[in-house]
Amino acid sequence: MSQHRHPGAPGRAGAVPALPDLPxxxxxxxxxxxxxxxxxxxxxxxxxxxxxxxxxxxxxxxxxxxxxxxxxxxxxxxxxxxxxxxxxxxxxxLGLTQRRAVALVGVGNLGHALAGYDGFASRGFRIAALLDADPSRVGEEINGLVVRHVDELPAVAVEESIAIGVIATPAAAAQSVADQLVAVGVTSILNFAPCVLSVPEGVDVRKVDLAIELQILSFHEHRKASLTALPATGGSALTALPGGLAATETQEAIGT
Amino acid sequence: MSQHRHPGAPGRAGAVPALPDLPxxxxxxxxxxxxxxxxxxxxxxxxxxxxxxxxxxxxxxxxxxxxxxxxxxxxxxxxxxxxxxxxxxxxxxLGLTQRRAVALVGVGNLGHALAGYDGFASRGFRIAALLDADPSRVGEEINGLVVRHVDELPAVAVEESIAIGVIATPAAAAQSVADQLVAVGVTSILNFAPCVLSVPEGVDVRKVDLAIELQILSFHEHRKASLTALPATGGSALTALPGGLAATETQEAIGT
DNA sequence: CGCGATTTGTGCACGTCTTCACAAGCGCCT
DNA sequence: AGGCGCTTGTGAAGACGTGCACAAATCGCG
Missing domain, CATH: 1.10.10.10 (Winged helix-like DNA-binding domain superfamily/Winged helix DNA-binding domain)
Known part of the structure; x- marks a missing residue:
């Protein structure tokens, strides 16, 4: 741990960047x-x-x-x-120096919202394609992009060199979509469908399940309720803080 | 650990349920x-x-x-x-025996999608109120609910006995909304805005940031790319698996 | 009634993550 | 130049989470 000199930052130094493998x-x-x-x-x-x-x-x-x-x-x-x-x-x-192309499959309720979310564009990503299996949705234009049929995925993958797939379909369709994404070479998937995907080794899947987040909160809510039912043992020392709003350490980001 | 007999399941046994404090x-x-x-x-x-x-x-x-x-x-x-x-x-x-009432603040792009998401209803929650600060959105009906102004939060909280608040506003408004939620007694918040909320002790905040999920995937994508650039050291043993799709352990749920 | 097949519950060892506490390094002021 | 205050970077300890491997328990069958 001595030779550093900007390991391989944007102005690439020539040799292998040598990504440190971070925890x-x-x-x-x-x-x-x-x-x-x-x-x-x-x-x-x-x-x-x-x-x-x-x-x-x-x-x-x-x-x-x-x-x-x-x-x-x-x-x-x-x-x-x-x-x-x-x-x-x-x-x-994080590999954000190149703007990665994202294919979004499933333009239902949630898919629409994702397609219109500015946060992606401003933080290193480009929604390059919208896909859906429902023929009645194909052709619809959302945010300047036309929805194409999911069967066109192979063509789309080549045209746009898709790096990441986002699945926003119902659970029943998710595994099939995942298989199709993998088949065209996608190795990173963000899954919003409430189900477990099985993918080959080397493919990364991250899952976001909105109901699960609420259920975790519900647990804590339940626990807090069952605690305040007890006499003031030690909880009062917390709830009776003088400051009102003060603490910040409470934050529990996802993925912790 | 010997006396169990269904600790305090739905048919409550009378005494304190004694929620075990789980990891x-x-x-x-x-x-x-x-x-x-x-x-x-x-x-x-x-x-x-x-x-x-x-x-x-x-x-x-x-x-x-x-x-x-x-x-x-x-x-x-x-x-x-x-x-x-x-x-x-x-x-x-998880405290799902009572259907908890959720207030959703911010009915923009994402808020609309959340308001229409069936997953909540089917998994223990009831969206009890839609709120927004923008007067032009107030009065709009989404999925059978009328959007009310966020200033009505105190009234809504009482009417519906809100247990959980969901923030789907732009980042700039999120802290203010959180303060208002806390002020009416909400102690669990699900935050979709890309910012850190500061809340008093005793209030739980969970955060979902869609761009962050993509960025984590981007990192792995970047790393995989920088590895396949190297000669076949050991990665080939993985990528050349005979089975094609087989592994399941790859799944990385959020919150792990 | 006893035996074997099956599956849970858990002690233990290991690895990862977090947090404290402090030495090393840097800039600024005198 | 020297000293002082501030801030980083990190060793070490502890908390937490994971996974193996096996004893204990249960069922079904002969």
Whole structure:
């Protein structure tokens, strides 16, 4: 751990970039840091301390420093991190220097919303194709894109060099869609359908299930209710905080 | 660990239910088990082995057994778990025996989709109110509910006894909405806005950020790309699997 | 009634993640 | 130049989560 000199940032140095293999937990937090950094940059900050950035990202400052140290450490002791440099570094590590093309399959309720979500475009992605199995939806134009039939996937994959597939179909169709995506070479899938997908080794699947999130909250709600039913043992020390709203550490980001 | 006899299932036994305080990781998986169990029940299965259920939920069978053992263990050795009983137990622990009322704030693109999502109704929740700050949206009817102004939140909270708030506003408005939710007594919030919320102790916040999920996938995509650029060191052993599609363990649910 | 097949529940070891606490390094001011 | 305050980077300890492997329990059959 001595030879660093900007490992292979956007201005590529020639040799293999040598992606450090980061702990999965760190990877899951980098996007959050990135978002916070963009906010800071927009606000005109040139540098930021680990304390400041960690507060903006809602995590512990020691954790943030350790996370950043994994990707080579671009901070200056006594000063902090250079905001622009750090943005560049994280975007490089996350592979966001190239704008990845996303194919969205299933333009029902949720699919419509995703197709219209600006957050993708502004954060490194381009929705390159909308697909659906329902012929009555094919041809519809959403946000400047025409919905095509899912059978055209092979052609679309080549035309747009799709990197990531998003599944927003009903659960019953999801496995079939996943198979089709895999067949055309997609190795990263974001699945919104409430079901488990089985995919070959080497393909990454992440799942977002809105009902599950609510059910987790419901558990905590249930537990809190069953606790306040008891006499004031120790909970009062918490609920009777003078400050009203103060704590921030409560935040529980997904993927933690 | 000896006196169990159905701790306090739906037919409440009188005394304090004594919610076991489960590991957070277990809580995050229970909803997945529940979904798999409902599928099994619909398919006519009366019992299921840990092996079978774990496959349906996409997890390791030992992990599943340990998870279930935390909530009191309703299995029979040599036989498996009673599907109906397990559903009942998990729903009780998750607090789904009462259908919780959800207030959805922000009926833009994403809010519309959420308002129309059947998954909520079928899995223990009831969208009880739609709110928005934009006067031009107030009065619109979505899925049988009329959008009301967010200032009416105090009234709505009382009328519907809101348990959970869902924020689907732009990031700029999210903190303000969160404050208003907290002010009317909501202690569980699901946040879709890409920002960190600061809330008082005792309030649970879960965050879902669609762009972050894509960015995590992007990282893995980037890494895979930088690996296949190298000569066949050991990756070939994986990519050249004879089976084609076989592995299932790849699944990476959110919150892991 | 006993035996074997089956499946749960769990002790234990291992790996990963988190957090504290502090030495090392940097810039600024005198 | 030297010292002081501030901030990073990291060793070490502890908490947490995972997975193996096996004993204990149950059923069915002869």
């Amino acid at each position: 999965e937990a760190t990877v899951a937090r980098l996007p959050e840091y990135l978002r916070a950094l963009h906010n800071l940059a927009d606000a005109g900050h040139e540098t930021v301390s680990s304390e400041g950035l960690s507060a903006a990202a809602g995590v512990n400052s020691a954790k943030l420093r350790k996370d950043l140290s994994h990707l080579g450490s671009y901070g200056t002791r006594g000063v902090g991190y250079d905001v622009a440099l750090l943005i560049e570094q994280i975007e490089y590590v | 957070e990781a277990t809580v995050a998986r229970l909803p997945e088990y529940l979904r798999a169990l409902h599928n099994l029940a619909d398919a006519g299965h009366e019992t299921v082995s840990s092996e079978g259920l774990s496959a349906a939920a996409g997890v390791n069978s030992a992990k599943l057994r340990k998870d279930l053992s935390h909530l009191g263990s309703y299995g029979t050795r040599g036989v498996g778990y009673d599907v109906a009983l397990l559903i009942e137990q998990i729903e009780y622990v």
